[in-house]
Amino acid sequence: MENLILAKRVKELRNRRGLSQELLAENSGLGIRTIQRIENGETEPRGDTLRRLANALDSSPDEIIDWTITEDKGFLMALNLSSLGFILFPLLGILIPLILWISKKGKIKHLNHISKEILNFQISWTIIVIVTYIYFIGSMYYRISQAGDISPAILGNPVIKLSFFGFLYSYNFIQIVINTINIDKEKKVKYFPKLTII
Structure with a gap:
C-alpha cells in the first residue's frame, strides 16, 4: 500500500514538472526500468536513489516520502x-x-x-x-x-x-x-x- 502511495506521488510530481519517464531517468541518472518500477509501486526508492529522484523532480526527499508517512x-x-x-x-x-x-x-x-x-x-x-x-x-x-x-x-x-x-x-x-x-x-x-x- 505504501509503495502505491509513493508511486502515485512520484508520478504526480513528474507530470507536474512536465517530464516523461525517459527524461526523468536521464535527469536523475537512474535507469528507465527503475523509474517504471517506482511508478508501478514495485519498489520504494531509498538512500541515493531517493536523493537523485528528488533532485531531478526539483523536490526534496521528505516531499516525496511524506505521503507515505503517518502521524502517530x-x-x-x-x-x-x-x-x-x-x-x-x-x-x-x-x-x-x-x-x-x-x-x-x-x-x-x-x-x-x-x-x-x-x-x-x-x-x-x-x-x-x-x-x-x-x-x-x-x-x-x-x-x-x-x-x-x-x-x-x-x-x-x-x-x-x-x-x-x-x-x-x-x-x-x-x-x-x-x-x-x-x-x-x-x-x-x-x-x-x-x-x-x-
Missing part, C-alpha cells in the same frame, strides 16, 4: 518517555529510543527530528555524567595519594557530589517531561544543551 503522536510520546530509562542506567536513555527509532524509521512524521533531538541530548548528558563521575573519583584518589590516609576531609563533601548528580538527573527528567508535553500539544521538540552527534 502516541508513538512519538512513548519514544520520548522511553528515554527515562536513564534513571535505571544512563545508557538505557540512549539504547531504548534508538531501538524504537530504528523500528519505525521513515514511517512516522517528525520521527527523525525528535529521535535525533532525544539521542543527541541523551548522549551529551551521558558524557557529562561519566566525565563528572571520573572527575570526582580522580580528585578523591588524588587527595588520598597526597594525604596518605583516608579521612572525611580527604574524601570531600559527599553532599555537594550527590547534589550535582541530583541536578543532572532532575534536569534530564524535566527536559523529557517538557518535550513530551510539547509533542502532545504538537509543538516543536527542543532539547538543550546537546552536542550534534547524530
